[in-house]
Amino acid sequence: MSDMSTQLQKLVIASGNAGKIEEFRAYLADLGVTLILKPDSIDVEETGTTFIENAHLKASQVAIATGEWAIADDSGLEVIALNDAPGVLSARYADTDSDRINRVLSELSHHSNREAQFVCAIAIASPDGAIAADAIGVCKGAIADAPRGNHGFGYDPIFLIPEFQQTFGEIPPEVKAKISHRANALSILRSKLQNFVNQ
Ligand SMILES: O=P(O)(O)OP(=O)(O)OP(=O)(O)OC[C@H]1O[C@@H](n2cnc3c(O)ncnc32)[C@H](O)[C@@H]1O
Ligand SMILES: [Mg+2]
Numbered sequence: 001m002s003d004m005s006t007q008l009q010k011l012v013i014a015s016g017n018a019g020k021i022e023e024f025r026a027y028l029a030d031l032g033v034t035l036i037l038k039p040d041s042i043d044v045e046e047t048g049t050t051f052i053e054n055a056h057l058k059a060s061q062v063a064i065a066t067g068e069w070a071i072a073d074d075s076g077l078e079v080i081a082l083n084d085a086p087g088v089l090s091a092r093y094a095d096t097d098s099d100r101i102n103r104v105l106s107e108l109s110h111h112s113n114r115e116a117q118f119v120c121a122i123a124i125a126s127p128d129g130a131i132a133a134d135a136i137g138v139c140k141g142a143i144a145d146a147p148r149g150n151h152g153f154g155y156d157p158i159f160l161i162p163e164f165q166q167t168f169g170e171i172p173p174e175v176k177a178k179i180s181h182r183a184n185a186l187s188i189l190r191s192k193l194q195n196f197v198n199q
Contacts, residue, residue, distance in 0.1 A: 008193075010034045011124075014044070014062035014072035019153025024071070026177060027186050038062050038070075051075065051088060051121035052134060059125035067127050075120040075181060077155045079104060079143060081111035087119075090155070101147055101158050114142045118159060120181035122189050133192040137184025152176060 011033045013024050025035060044061045048054040051074045058072030076090030086093040086104065094100045108114060118141070123134040139161075147157035149169025157169035161179070168176055177183050 008033055008069050010036055010068050012036050012038055012062055012066050012068045012070040014038050014042075014058045014070045016040070016043075017153070020073055020075075020182070023173075023177070023180075023182055024073070026173070027183060028071075031190075036068070038066070042066070046074065046088075046091075048074075049088065051119055052123070052136060054088065055121040055123040055134060056125075056131055059123040059131065060129040063125035063127055064129040069124065069126055069132075071122065071124045073120055073122050073182065073185075075118065077104070077159070078117050078119060079108060080115040081113040082107055097154055098147075101155060104143060104155070104158065105146070108143055114144075114160075116141055116143050116159065118155075118181040120185040122182075122185045124189065124193070133189055135185045135188035135192065137181045137186070137188065139179060139181040139184065 013021050013035055015021055015038065021037065028035060042062055042065045044058045046054045046057065048057055054074035055072050058074065059070050062072065063070035076087055078084040078087050094103045118139045120137045121134065124132050126132050142160045142162060144158045144160045144167050147169065148167045149157055151171065151173055152168045157167055159168045161168070161171060164171055
């Protein structure tokens with residue numbers, strides 16, 4: 001296993017999603033590494049059937065292509081009454097965020113069970129493409145009747161947190177940063193990174 005404490009100075013965020021990138025920047029600000037963006041020219045095909053497989057593919061391929069450490073996130077929405085759809089196909093469910101939201105709302109209109117969860121798999125790869133650590137986080141909630149709020153990105157305006165009776169579109173980003181699937185995955189990943197750094 002590589003020695004992360006000496007090698008992890010630069011980290012490529014292996015994502016093309018501006019919303020995710022913004023959250024990564026906020027969540028990793030104290031890590032003491034320089035975060036860099038993935039060049040647009042590197043586009044990884046998400047051929048995996050699970051979030052973790054796709055996170056591994058994105059982290060490994062971007063690490064190899066850039067010759068740097070890379071962190072990738074594969075995430076999505078699982079709606080119980082839709083047999084966990086859209087799941088790994090969350091980004092491919094329709095062409096735009098609002099079309100994706102409308103598709104979920106229309107498919108769910110015949111169902112009374114509106115339970116859902118966000119899932120986030122995160123992987124970090126060393127420059128040779130080897131996966132150094134990974135983690136999965138979830139965040140349980142429900143699908144709102146209609147989009148609410150302008151915070152966040154993607155499915156956030158219809159993802160209701162029962163405890164707050166607000167969607168991630170309405171909840172301030174600093175609160176989402178404490179309870180989200182991405183925050184949960186990152187906190188597990190960070191405890192694994194800590195093990196490397198302290199050795
Ligand atoms: O693969 P990269 O380049 O990282 O960007 P992407 O947007 O394609 O990301 P995914 O393949 O992981 O697909 C995730 C989908 O789930 C949505 N999503 C993920 N996390 C979310 C969050 O915290 N809030 C709202 N929607 C989210 C996101 O908008 C995408 O439609
Ligand atoms: Mg994607």
